[in-house]
Structures are given as C-alpha cells and as structure tokens.
Amino acid sequence: MSDHESDQGGHHPRPLSSAALRAKAIESLLVEKGLLASDAIDRVVEIYEKDVGPLNGAKVVARAWCDPGYKRRLLDHGTAAIAELGFGGLQGEHVVVVENTPKVHNVVCCTLCSCYPWPVLGLPPTWYKSLAYRSRIVREPRAVLRELGLELPESVEIRVWDSSAEIRYMVLPQQPAATANMTEAELASLVTRDSLIGVARVEAH
Amino acid sequence: MNSVHDIGGTDGFGPIHRETGDSVFHEPWESRVFGMSMLGAGLAPIPLDARRHQLERLSPVQYISSTYYERWLARIDAALVEAGTLTRDEIDKRMQMFAAQPDLPISRREDPLRAQGIGNILRAGRSAARKIRQQPRFAAGDKVVTRNLNPHGHTRLPRYARGRRGVIVAHHGAHVFPDSNAHGLGENPQHLYTVRIAMRELWGDSAEANENLLIDLWESYLERDKTAATSRALKNPSARKKVVAKTLPPAVVRSLARSRRGLGKTIRRSR
Numbered sequence: 001m002s003d004h005e006s007d008q009g010g011h012h013p014r015p016l017s018s019a020a021l022r023a024k025a026i027e028s029l030l031v032e033k034g035l036l037a038s039d040a041i042d043r044v045v046e047i048y049e050k051d052v053g054p055l056n057g058a059k060v061v062a063r064a065w066c067d068p069g070y071k072r073r074l075l076d077h078g079t080a081a082i083a084e085l086g087f088g089g090l091q092g093e094h095v096v097v098v099e100n101t102p103k104v105h106n107v108v109c110c111t112l113c114s115c116y117p118w119p120v121l122g123l124p125p126t127w128y129k130s131l132a133y134r135s136r137i138v139r140e141p142r143a144v145l146r147e148l149g150l151e152l153p154e155s156v157e158i159r160v161w162d163s164s165a166e167i168r169y170m171v172l173p174q175q176p177a178a179t180a181n182m183t184e185a186e187l188a189s190l191v192t193r194d195s196l197i198g199v200a201r202v203e204a205h
Numbered sequence: 206m207n208s209v210h211d212i213g214g215t216d217g218f219g220p221i222h223r224e225t226g227d228s229v230f231h232e233p234w235e236s237r238v239f240g241m242s243m244l245g246a247g248l249a250p251i252p253l254d255a256r257r258h259q260l261e262r263l264s265p266v267q268y269i270s271s272t273y274y275e276r277w278l279a280r281i282d283a284a285l286v287e288a289g290t291l292t293r294d295e296i297d298k299r300m301q302m303f304a305a306q307p308d309l310p311i312s313r314r315e316d317p318l319r320a321q322g323i324g325n326i327l328r329a330g331r332s333a334a335r336k337i338r339q340q341p342r343f344a345a346g347d348k349v350v351t352r353n354l355n356p357h358g359h360t361r362l363p364r365y366a367r368g369r370r371g372v373i374v375a376h377h378g379a380h381v382f383p384d385s386n387a388h389g390l391g392e393n394p395q396h397l398y399t400v401r402i403a404m405r406e407l408w409g410d411s412a413e414a415n416e417n418l419l420i421d422l423w424e425s426y427l428e429r430d431k432t433a434a435t436s437r438a439l440k441n442p443s444a445r446k447k448v449v450a451k452t453l454p455p456a457v458v459r460s461l462a463r464s465r466r467g468l469g470k471t472i473r474r475s476r
Contacts, residue, residue, distance in 0.1 A: 016307050018300075019275050022282060023234035025299035027241060028311045029291055035247030037316030041240035043323050048229060049236070052327075089330040094377065111213030111363055113257055114273065119330075123229040123239075129273045132218035138365065139214045141404070142413050147220060158416045160404075162213065164361045165380060165397055165421035166333035193227070 053122035056087045057170055058191035060097075060120060061202075062184045065175045074172065075099055082120060092119035092168055098161065099172045100198070105156050106171045107145065107198030109137045110163040117168035121196055128197065138162055148199045170196055176204035206258075206357050207364060209265040214365040214408070235274040237311075238281070244323075246281045247290055253331075254387035258359040259284060335394035337379040342424055343398055347373045348433035351400070352426055359387035362426045366418070370430050371402035374419065382423055396424040 016024070030036040060082055064071035074081035078095040082088060095117050098106040110116065111134045116124040127133055136144050141158045145151075152158065161169040173195040179187060194200035212218075230236040241247075242256075259280045263271070267279060285291040303309060343349060353368040354360065361383050379394040386392050400422050404412035 020234040021300040021303050023238050024303045030247040031312045031314045037319050038313040039315045039320040043320040044240040044243045045236040089328040093330040093332040127223045132221045135212045135215040135218050162420045167421050
C-alpha cells in the first residue's frame with residue numbers, strides 16, 4: 001500500500017491517485033443523489049477507527065487469565081463470554097476462541113478474502129489481508145511464523161484456522177511468566193493484536 | 206469459482222510485510238470506501254456472500270494488482286454502473302473535476318438519525334446460523350473426505366482443501382449456504398463443521414510435520430471417508446464384517462471371508 005499520498009494539509013496538494021479520485025467522485029455523486037448520508041459514513045469510520053479495536057480482545061484475554069471460570073466459558077462459548085464484557089456484533093456473531101498452550105499454537109487466517117473477528121480485534125491490518133499472508137500461512141505456517149519473529153520447535157503442534165465460513169476465530173495467547181501479580185488492566189496492556197491473531201507471543205514488558 | 210482470490214498455497218508472493226502502527230486506513234479515501242460500502246453504497250441490499258462474489262469476479266489481473274480497498278472501490282464502481290445508479294461517463298467527469306481541483310470538498314448531506322442508528326446496527330450483527338429439521342450427517346470424530354467441487358460460481362471450499370481426508374472436530378449447527386445465497390438462489394442452510402486436515406495431507410512431504418489446518422466446511426462439501434472405515438475394520442476384526450458389508454460389493458465380502466490379504470487387492474481395484 002502506498003503512503004505517498006497521505007501527506008495532508010499542505011498548501012499545494014499533490015495530485016490525487018486514481019483510487020482517491022474515484023472514491024471522491026462516487027461519494028459526491030451518491031451524496032448528491034440522496035443515496036448516502038455524509039455523517040453516516042463519518043460515523044461508521046469513527047466506530048472502527050476509535051471504538052472497536054484489539055483493545056477489546058486484549059480485555060477479554062486479560063479477564064481469562066485472571067478468572068479461570070471466565071476462561072472456561074470463553075473457550076466453551078466464545079460469543080457469549082465475549083458479550084459478558086460488552087463486545088459483539090457484525091463479523092463476530094459466532095466467535096470461537098482457541099487456546100495456545102506449551103504444546104499447541106494457533107494462528108488465524110482467511111485465504112479466500114479477509115474474514116476477521118471485528119468486535120474483538122477491529123478491522124484487520126493490511127498484512128493479514130495481503131496475498132503473501134493468505135497464500136503462505138496455510139502452506140508453511142512454521143516458516144511464516146519464524147519469518148515474523150516467532151520461532152516454534154517442531155514439538156509444538158501448529159493449528160492454522162482458515163476462516164472459510166461465518167465462524168470467527170481469536171487466539172487466547174499464553175500468559176507470560178512473571179506476570180502473576182499484575183492487575184487485569186496491566187495484563188490487558190501487554191496483549192497485542194498480533195498475539196490475538198497468533199503471529200506473536202505476549203511479552204512481559 | 207476457480208480464480209485468483211482462492212490463493213491458499215500459491216507461491217510467489219514473497220515475504221509478509223508487517224506494517225507498523227495500528228491505523229486501519231492508510232489514506233483518507235480508504236476510510237470513505239469502507240464507510241460507503243458498509244452503508245450499502247446506494248445499491249440494492251445483497252447478502253455478504255454476493256458482495257464477496259462481486260470481489261471474486263474482478264478480473265484476475267485487477268484483483269492481483271489492486272490493494273485491498275482498491276478492490277472494494279472497484280466492486281462498488283462496477284456494481285453502481287451495472288445497476289444504472291451511476292453512469293461511467295458521470296463518474297469519469299466527476300473524477301476529472303476533482304483532478305483539476307484537488308482541494309474541492311466532497312458534497313455533504315447530513316442524516317443525523319441514520320448516523321446515530323449505525324452503532325446499534327453494527328452491534329446487532331447478522332447471524333448466519335439457521336435452524337433446520339434435517340439431522341447432521343456427521344459428528345465430531347468422523348473421518349471425512351472433502352469433495353472435488355469446481356463450481357463456476359461462489360464457493361467457500363478452497364481449491365487447496367478439495368479431495369482431502371480429514372476429521373470432523375466440531376459441529377456448528379446449520380448456517381446459510383454461500384454457494385446458493387451468493388447467487389440469489391436462497392439461503393438453503395446446511396450443517397457446518399470444522400474439519401481438521403493434516404498439512405501433510407494437503408501438501409505431501411513438502412509440509413512440515415505436526416501442522417494441521419482447521420477449516421469450516423458445509424455438509425455438502427463433505428463425504429464420509431470410506432477408506433478410513435475400511436482400514437479401521439482391517440485393524441479390528443470384530444468390526445470388519447459390519448463395515449465391509451456396508452462399503453463393499455457382496456462378491457468382495459465373500460472373498461474377504463476367504464482371505465484377509467485378498468481385501469487389500471480388492472480395495473485397490475474397487476477405488
């Protein structure tokens with residue numbers, strides 16, 4: 001994805017890309033024809049830029065690490081347990097949470113498009129939707145994870161979840177050592193988006 | 206359809222470039238395309254399955270050479286022209302106008318009620334689960350083979366997972382069937398299962414050991430793995446008679462009674 005047009009606010013605007021021009025043209029025409037409301041578009045964007053993101057998933061994970069009963073509910077009935085924390089909705093109607101252990105590592109993908117558990121992780125990052133990730137993770141997961149900085153010995157079973165239906169997957173990462181005294185909020189701050197997809201560990205720093 | 210979107214296992218796309226930062230949109234137009242698309246983009250409402258199929262129907266060259274939101278934009282653009290909501294000429298002229306005056310703001314129309322209601326719509330979601338009377342054909346632990354289906358229309362059975370042996374690990378009840386729903390042919394809900402397939406079953410010896418795929422597949426994508434039933438029967442003489450009688454022709458069953466070694470030969474022939 002090119003970043004060269006992202007420079008906003010200059011007095012001499014650079015020429016817009018063809019995509020930017022087409023998007024502007026279509027939006028202005030649909031608004032003028034009364035088929036779209038500008039503030040409705042603003043609101044959708046605002047929700048996924050500010051309200052719904054991986055912090056939700058991090059809170060779910062931190063709760064599971066602190067509360068064994070919640071963890072059991074989360075692994076047995078993901079959608080309902082996630083709803084206990086107030087999260088749910090579009091692209092998260094059926095969430096299954098899969099647990100990483102010393103013997104099993106889970107990683108999530110969507111080879112056919114870009115399916116991703118929005119209510120707990122927000123919109124997917126570009127690399128998750130990239131042709132490279134979609135093509136390779138189901139073919140050589142251990143090599144891909146190694147390339148992304150996650151070395152897993154052959155003794156660890158790797159499970160790749162290809163989201164081919166409307167079930168959405170989130171990884172419950174392993175709690176790092178030496179974090180037992182942390183509060184739930186402190187634990188949540190350690191949990192990254194990448195660890196919820198399964199391409200990273202949670203580090204205790 | 207067998208097109209480039211079905212990319213699992215394809216070589217040549219190089220390393221994965223992980224971007225830094227958490228921003229989900231990289232340019233302002235991407236967020237506008239996302240917002241417009243989520244609101245239906247002035248098009249008649251169609252199921253998500255049909256929207257996915259519109260993306261798949263972009264030409265392979267365009268699909269591969271576009272960024273993610275360029276594909277979303279191309280989908281809206283093509284669908285609006287096809288529906289007659291906008292004309293190609295209208296879009297081209299407006300693009301020229303914005304090219305000549307990059308600072309020109311996009312027209313605005315406010316609809317506060319609509320804007321306020323969106324949070325609830327997104328929060329409600331839209332479940333694909335349906336109740337059906339038909340009993341599930343499979344249960345956890347059942348050995349299955351994915352069918353070698355190659356429809357020209359929409360399907361969620363990726364090429365790399367066709368004709369492969371696996372095990373049912375979960376049953377999710379019945380879900381809307383994308384292969385018909387994408388084409389306006391009805392929801393036809395079917396039982397949905399998570400199937401585990403070993404990477405070595407998918408990719409042969411080139412795959413590393415101790416790696417498994419888990420994939421969600423509808424009942425009509427699956428058949429019972431009869432070879433698994435037969436091999437289990439070979440190991441377990443008490444079950445042998447029953448399974449073999451179900452899966453093999455009577456003449457073969459009779460020969461089995463005479464010689465266990467003969468079974469191997471007959472099975473190979475009868476495949």
